[in-house]
Amino acid sequence: MKLMTWNVNSVRSRLQRLVAVLDRHEPDVVCLQELKGIEEVFPREAIEAAGYYAAVYGQKAYNGVAILSRTEPERIVRGMGDEDPQARLIAADIRDVRVLSAYVPNGSEVGSEKYQYKLAWLKRLTAHLAAEYSPDDKVVLCGDFNVAVDDADVRNPAKWADSVLCHPTVRDALESVRAWGFVDVFRKHHPAGGVYSWWDYRRLGFQTDDGIRLDHVYATASLAAESTAADVDRDERKGKGASDHAPVVVTFEDRH
DNA sequence: ATGGCATAATTGTTATGA
Numbered sequence: 556m557k558l559m560t561w562n563v564n565s566v567r568s569r570l571q572r573l574v575a576v577l578d579r580h581e582p583d584v585v586c587l588q589e590l591k592g593i594e595e596v597f598p599r600e601a602i603e604a605a606g607y608y609a610a611v612y613g614q615k616a617y618n619g620v621a622i623l624s625r626t627e628p629e630r631i632v633r634g635m636g637d638e639d640p641q642a643r644l645i646a647a648d649i650r651d652v653r654v655l656s657a658y659v660p661n662g663s664e665v666g667s668e669k670y671q672y673k674l675a676w677l678k679r680l681t682a683h684l685a686a687e688y689s690p691d692d693k694v695v696l697c698g699d700f701n702v703a704v705d706d707a708d709v710r711n712p713a714k715w716a717d718s719v720l721c722h723p724t725v726r727d728a729l730e731s732v733r734a735w736g737f738v739d740v741f742r743k744h745h746p747a748g749g750v751y752s753w754w755d756y757r758r759l760g761f762q763t764d765d766g767i768r769l770d771h772v773y774a775t776a777s778l779a780a781e782s783t784a785a786d787v788d789r790d791e792r793k794g795k796g797a798s799d800h801a802p803v804v805v806t807f808e809d810r811h
Numbered sequence: 812a813t814g815g816c817a818t819a820a821t822t823g824t825t826a827t828g829a
Contacts, residue, residue: 568819617827663829701829756829
């Protein structure tokens with residue numbers, strides 16, 4: 556199974572690139588974030604024409620997550636079963652794997668209300684996982700976590716040290732999610748770090764390789780043991796009309 | 812300290828991102 560996660564930064568404005576990415580990589584499952592629109596404006600026909608089912612959790616203007624799949628997604632669940640109106644989590648069974656696509660809040664600035672919401676969201680996610688799943692299941696949590704787990708994933712650590720992406724409090728909150736029962740699958744294949752998935756549109760972020768790895772694939776141990784490769788499609792960040800995030804692609808060996 | 816750039820909702824400007 557080939558799995559991709561990508562923050563597309565508007566699925567409508569990125570549609571041509573998304574279809575090209577699907578053609579290029581032929582993933583079995585794709586977790587998308589930042590759709591930036593309600594489900595009614597999701598480009599379902601184009602995605603289906605490319606050969607994919609789509610489970611969509613949209614919202615006006617902001618956020619929005621989806622799971623695309625070659626096979627029909629089952630047991631689709633939007634959100635965490637509470638009253639939060641922000642569309643940031645969708646889950647579905649893809650064959651025998653529970654797949655979750657997550658868009659963790661950015662947090663704006665350390666100490667702000669949005670930062671508190673980010674920390675609380677990660678805490679809610681940990682509780683949700685504990686309530687709904689077992690680390691013994693085959694579960695993969697993918698998405699834009701808006702957290703660099705350590706400085707090996709940051710090209711210029713000093714510059715980002717006090718940011719909402721690298722602050723110790725948010726790293727601790729993400730570590731609590733991971734400690735529920737996940738392996739950082741990308742890290743398994745790139746133990747030394749130095750591979751990034753996001754570059755700021757501003758200040759020549761990509762041109763100067765001022766990158767950070769924010770997009771993660773967290774799999775439970777039995778599933779993580781089956782991964783054979785993990786890579787960032789850095790070329791997708793190039794040129795006019797790119798998302799500020801590049802796709803992350805992970806391959807798991809087939810069990811059947 | 813601020814802005815840089817991109818997108819949506821909306822038509823001039825604001826909210827948000829990371």
